[in-house]
Amino acid sequence: MGVVVEVRSVSKVYASERGPVNALQKFSMTVEEGDFVAIVGPSGCGKTTLLWGLTGLHPFTGGEALMLGTPMQRPRKDIGIIFQQANLLPWRTLLQNIMFPLEIMREDLSNYRERVKGLIASVQLDGFENHFPRELSGGMQQRASIARALSFDPKILLMDEPFGALDAYTRDEMDTLILGIWKQTRKTIAFVTHRIEEAVYLANTVYVMTPRPGTNSAVFQIDLPRPRPEGITMDRKYFEIVAEIKRKIVSDVEEQKRQGLYSSQAYSTVT
Amino acid sequence: MDQYDKELEEKVPEFEGHAGPASHGALDISATVTAVQIHGWKQVLGILAVAVLVIGGWELAVRLTKVPEFVFPTPSAIAVAMVTNMPTVYPHFFITLAELAAGYVIGAAIGLFMAAVLTQVPYIEKVITPYILLLVTTPTIALVPLLMLRMGFNIWPRIIAVALSVGPMVMINATTGFRRTDLAKIALAKSYGATTFQIFRKIRFPLALPMINVGLLVGGIFGLITAVASDMFGGKFGLGNRISYYSSLARMASFFAVILLVSLIGISIWIIMAAVGKKWASWQE
Numbered sequence: 001m002g003v004v005v006e007v008r009s010v011s012k013v014y015a016s017e018r019g020p021v022n023a024l025q026k027f028s029m030t031v032e033e034g035d036f037v038a039i040v041g042p043s044g045c046g047k048t049t050l051l052w053g054l055t056g057l058h059p060f061t062g063g064e065a066l067m068l069g070t071p072m073q074r075p076r077k078d079i080g081i082i083f084q085q086a087n088l089l090p091w092r093t094l095l096q097n098i099m100f101p102l103e104i105m106r107e108d109l110s111n112y113r114e115r116v117k118g119l120i121a122s123v124q125l126d127g128f129e130n131h132f133p134r135e136l137s138g139g140m141q142q143r144a145s146i147a148r149a150l151s152f153d154p155k156i157l158l159m160d161e162p163f164g165a166l167d168a169y170t171r172d173e174m175d176t177l178i179l180g181i182w183k184q185t186r187k188t189i190a191f192v193t194h195r196i197e198e199a200v201y202l203a204n205t206v207y208v209m210t211p212r213p214g215t216n217s218a219v220f221q222i223d224l225p226r227p228r229p230e231g232i233t234m235d236r237k238y239f240e241i242v243a244e245i246k247r248k249i250v251s252d253v254e255e256q257k258r259q260g261l262y263s264s265q266a267y268s269t270v271t
Numbered sequence: 272m273d274q275y276d277k278e279l280e281e282k283v284p285e286f287e288g289h290a291g292p293a294s295h296g297a298l299d300i301s302a303t304v305t306a307v308q309i310h311g312w313k314q315v316l317g318i319l320a321v322a323v324l325v326i327g328g329w330e331l332a333v334r335l336t337k338v339p340e341f342v343f344p345t346p347s348a349i350a351v352a353m354v355t356n357m358p359t360v361y362p363h364f365f366i367t368l369a370e371l372a373a374g375y376v377i378g379a380a381i382g383l384f385m386a387a388v389l390t391q392v393p394y395i396e397k398v399i400t401p402y403i404l405l406l407v408t409t410p411t412i413a414l415v416p417l418l419m420l421r422m423g424f425n426i427w428p429r430i431i432a433v434a435l436s437v438g439p440m441v442m443i444n445a446t447t448g449f450r451r452t453d454l455a456k457i458a459l460a461k462s463y464g465a466t467t468f469q470i471f472r473k474i475r476f477p478l479a480l481p482m483i484n485v486g487l488l489v490g491g492i493f494g495l496i497t498a499v500a501s502d503m504f505g506g507k508f509g510l511g512n513r514i515s516y517y518s519s520l521a522r523m524a525s526f527f528a529v530i531l532l533v534s535l536i537g538i539s540i541w542i543i544m545a546a547v548g549k550k551w552a553s554w555q556e
Contacts, residue, residue, distance in 0.1 A: 055462055075462045087455050090554040091477045104463040104473070132554060152463075 004068050004156060004188050005031035005054070011062035011213075012049050022213035023049040026063065029207055029216075031156075031188055038191045038199035039207045042249055046214030047192040048084075051160045054190065055081050068155060077105060080154035082162045086141035088133040088148075095120070095129040098148045105152060112151065119147040122181060139170040143177065150185070159191045163198070175201055179228065196245050200224070201233060208245060210252045217252050220245055344524035352524035353531065360513055360525075363502075364532055367510040370426055371498040371536070374433025379490055381434070382441030383483065387471075390449035403439050411435035415501040424506035429498060436497040440490035441483070448482025449475055481552035484544060491540035499533055 009026040024046040031037045039047050052058040054065055056075045065072045067079060088097045098119065102112055120126055123143040133141055142162060149157060159178075163171040175198060182189055193199050199206045200222055208217040222241060224232060232238055326346045333345045340348055389396040411432050418428035456474050465473070502511025510533055517526040 057458055057461060075464050077464065081462045083455070083459070085455065087459050089456065089474070089477070091480075100460075100473075101463040104460060104465045104469055134554065 002033055003030050004033045005029070005037075005190060006066040007050075007054070007063070008065070009063040010050070010053060010060040010065055012046070012053055012058065013061045014049075024053070024060075025213035025215045027209065027215050028063075031190055031205075033188055034186050035205065036182055036189045036191065036203045037205045037207065038193060038203035039209060040193060040196055040199045040245065040249070041209030041214060041217070042211045042253060043194055044212050045209045046212060047194070047209060048160055050209075050214065051081075051158050051190070051192050054158055055079065077152060078155045080149035080152070080157045082142075082145055082149045082157065082159045084161050084164055086133070086138070086145040088141055088144060090133050093130050093132055094125060094136065094144050097133065097144060098151050101148060101152050107152070115153070116147075116151055119150055122184065123147045123177065137170075138166055139174065142166060142174065146178070146181065150181070150187075154187070156188045156190070159189065161193050162191075164193070171198070178202065183227065196242050196249075197233065200238060200241050200245065201228060206245060208248055208252075211256050218245075218248050341521040341523055344527055348524040349527045349531065352522075353528040356525050356528055360510075360529060360532070363508055363510050363513050366426065366508050367498050367502060367533075368536065370429040370433055370501075370509065371494050373426075374430045374498065375437050375491060375494045377430070378434035378437030378494065379441045379487060382438040382486070382490070383445050385438075386442045386445035386449055387476075390446055396446070403442060406435065406439040407443060412497055412500045415504045419505050429501040429509070432501045433494045433497050437490040437494040440493050441486040444486030444489065445479060445483045448479030448486075451478050451482070453478060481548070481555050484548045484551050487547070488541065488544035491544065492537060495533070495537050495540065 007027060007029040009028050010024060011022070011026055012024040014021045014023055027046075027050060029037070029039075039050065041047055049058065053060045054067065054072060056072050056079075059073065067076070072079075088094075089100065092100065095116070098116055099109060099112070102109055120129060123146055125140060125143055125147065128136065128140065133144075136144065142165075146162075162178075163174045166174065178189075179202060181187075191199070191202060196206075204222055206220040206222060208220070209215065210217045220241065224235075224238060224241070330345050330347060333343055344352075385399075389399055414435065415428055415432050418431055422428050452475060456478075457470055460470050460474050498509070499511040499514070502509030502513075503515050506512065507516075510529055513529045514526060514533075517523070517529060
């Protein structure tokens, strides 16, 4: 098992009307092949910026990210992304939506029929192939977007708070689903979330980011059994890890407040 | 380079803000494309009852008051005129239809193409827009006498007039459609390595289709008006010419029969575009 994601002190400065905004500052991270890594931090700390940088959609302004050994410069076929919202195309059926990346990549769709069929089954959407997104619930839409991200068999999956828009019950279901898919496909997953409970439940390693500008605060190795036993979220050890990470984030915010740096505004200017 | 590249590079798109019918172009009558939906026999019955009431009332009122036919004809007289006059009117019907069809195809094609190209370059779009507005607001019908002077009393000045009234309508609505860009969906396509052309074909064009549909409908109606009106200017053919002819002879039943033919064309345009809209815009609800 080698390192497949190597983030070397990346930074991102956005241009804004009120001057440059430091969204991300010298953040580093390594992810092993087949690993499940979560990134947490207070809102506005640049988690999403980091992930968008890793996708190649928003190039970093400093540092570099090696994905599968080569620098990330533009979107690539070996990396799949799952966004905050399912973002399905409303004029396409579920099946057409899942095939969309393959169409863009000009793949021969007939080679993928079986694969896509299996994917639809694994996200429990069999029988809904010809439904339009508006006929599906939010959870079903997000499941379809997972199948879409997997359709072209990327090696790395990047997830940007994928279940943030769902209700609590559906979210728990999705967490279980994603663990199942991870176990089955052995993809490398980098998962951004603001829910620490979710991060601890899902990941092997949790990276904590400081408030804006986001940078490394701490790394936690989650020492919980795999596969996650039933009722693990009621377990004392689980709670202790969650509490420890929460304390770390709170103390980071306190520290920044003491230094007069902290602003609850997501886009505060840095002079 | 795509104008949205830069925007996309600088900010994470809003996922909540979906590309609804947020921005409206001039003459957006999208509501009328979907307004009439027939649900069940009760509604059909109601619509028929109104027709019977209006036509029957009209017939009765004209007969009771003994208004002569050259002032105001009865519906039955119009129906008779429609049937008996058919042989003499239908060549004119096909001429007007041909003017409309040819002008429409030319105008709509140019309008669509211009909208697709101009929205790629915001600067040119801004520079051109006032002139398009000028074309939309100027009754192109006023150009017909000039065109006839240069080209003669044939079908060409009329086709050009129709194209000139259809083109800007299609263009202005299609432009609104193409501007309706959903950054989140573009980001999605880009994350799979989509080219600018793929983004246009697979995201921006389908997103624009509902507004293109509206443009094609408004353009069709404007084209019909222009075709009939330019028939009236000169040359002894076309439905517009028949309208002036029958009214000058005070043959009001025939006059109304021709008007009915014109509105039949208009209704057909509406029905076709509503059907097209069902295919193109049904995802919008």
